[in-house]
Amino acid sequence: MSGIASNRVAPPLYQRxxxxxxxxxxxxxxxxxxxxxxxxxxxxxAARVGDIAAxxxxxxxxxxxxxxxxxGLFFEVxxxxxxxxxxxxxxxxEVREAGFFEVLRYWLARTEHLVHxxxxxxxxxxxxxxxxxxxxxxxINRFLISEDPYxxxxxxxxxxxxxxxxxxxxxxxxxxIIDWMIERFQDALLTxxxxxxxxxxxxxxxxxxxxxxxxxxxxxxxxxxxxxxxATPRQRARRTxx
Numbered sequence: 001m002s003g004i005a006s007n008r009v010a011p012p013l014y015q016r017x018x019x020x021x022x023x024x025x026x027x028x029x030x031x032x033x034x035x036x037x038x039x040x041x042x043x044x045x046a047a048r049v050g051d052i053a054a055x056x057x058x059x060x061x062x063x064x065x066x067x068x069x070x071x072g073l074f075f076e077v078x079x080x081x082x083x084x085x086x087x088x089x090x091x092x093x094e095v096r097e098a099g100f101f102e103v104l105r106y107w108l109a110r111t112e113h114l115v116h117x118x119x120x121x122x123x124x125x126x127x128x129x130x131x132x133x134x135x136x137x138x139x140i141n142r143f144l145i146s147e148d149p150y151x152x153x154x155x156x157x158x159x160x161x162x163x164x165x166x167x168x169x170x171x172x173x174x175x176x177i178i179d180w181m182i183e184r185f186q187d188a189l190l191t192x193x194x195x196x197x198x199x200x201x202x203x204x205x206x207x208x209x210x211x212x213x214x215x216x217x218x219x220x221x222x223x224x225x226x227x228x229x230x231a232t233p234r235q236r237a238r239r240t241x242x
Contacts (some may be wrong), residue, residue, distance in 0.1 A: 028066050028076075030056060036077050040123040044074060044131045071136050078128040078140060079147075081121035087151030089158060100159035101217055101225070104182070108213045111189045129183070144179075152179055163226055174224055185216055 034056050039047050049070050053060040067073040088103060089096060095106045114122040128140050148154075152175045159165040165174065189209060 024066070027058075027062075031058075031063055031066060031073070032076050032080055035073050036080065036120060036124060039074060039077055039127060040120045044127045047074075049073065074128070074132070075136065075139060075143075078124055079143060079149075081124035081128075082144075082149045084121045085118065085125075085150065087149075088155035089151055099162055100155075100164040101221055103155070104220070105213060105217060108182070108186065108189065108216070109210075111186045114186070115190060126187075148175075150179070165224055166226055169224060177224060178220075181216075181220065189213075 031052070035047075035052050038052050038055070042048075047070070049063050050060045052073075053063055063073060067076060088107065091103055091106050095102055128137075132140070153171070156165065156171055156174050156178065160167060160171075189212070
C-alpha cells in the first residue's frame with residue numbers, strides 16, 4: 001500500500017516526519033483543513049490527493065512532501081477530528097457531581113449533536129474506524145491508546161474514586177469496554193436519528209431513545225458498576241443491617 005512501510009518493525013513513513021518550520025506548519029494546516037472537507041465528502045477510498053492539491057492551487061507532490069502518502073494525510077485529518085471532540089468529563093458541574101453513569105447519560109442524550117453540530121469530524125472518525133484498511137487502522141488504534149483523546153482513562157479513574165465502578169477489574173479493560181460500547185451504541189442512536197423510517201411505529205423516537213439509553217446504562221452498570229451502587233435501596237438496607 002502506498003506510503004506504508006513494508007518493514008513490519010519500522011513505523012510508517014508518515015510517522016517519521018521531522019519537525020517543520022512555522023511557514024511549513026501553516027501550509028500543513030491549510031492542507032489538513034482542505035483534506036478534511038474532501039475526505040468527509042468523498043470518503044477515504046474515493047478521495048484523490050490530486051483533487052485536494054488542485055483545490056489549494058499547489059502541486060500534488062507538495063502534499064506528499066508534507067505527509068508522505070494519502071494514508072499519512074488522512075491520519076493527520078483523523079487526529080485533528082477526534083481531538084476536536086469534548087472529553088468525557090467536559091460536562092456541567094451538576095452533571096459531574098451526579099456521578100459516572102449520569103455523565104454517560106448526558107453524552108448519550110446529546111448524541112444527535114454529532115449530526116447537527118460536529119458532522120464533519122464525526123464523519124472523519126467513522127471513516128477512520130470503519131472505512132480504512134487494517135494497516136492504517138492499526139496506526140489509528142495506537143494513536144487512540146497512546147493519546148486517549150476522549151479522556152476515558154481519567155473518566156474511569158473518576159468512577160473508581162467515587163466508588164461507582166468495580167475495583168476488581170483492570171482499568172485498561174474498563175477503558176476498552178467503555179470506548180467500544182459507547183461508540184457502537186452512539187452509532188445505533190444515530191441510525192435512528194438519520195433514518196427513523198427503520199422503526200415500525202412513528203412519533204415515538206424521543207421516547208424510544210430515552211428508553212434505549214436507560215436500558216443500555218442499566219446493562220453497563222451491572223457489568224462494571226460497583227455492586228453496592230447497582231443494588232436497589234432495599235438491598236442496600238439489608239446489607240447495612242447485616
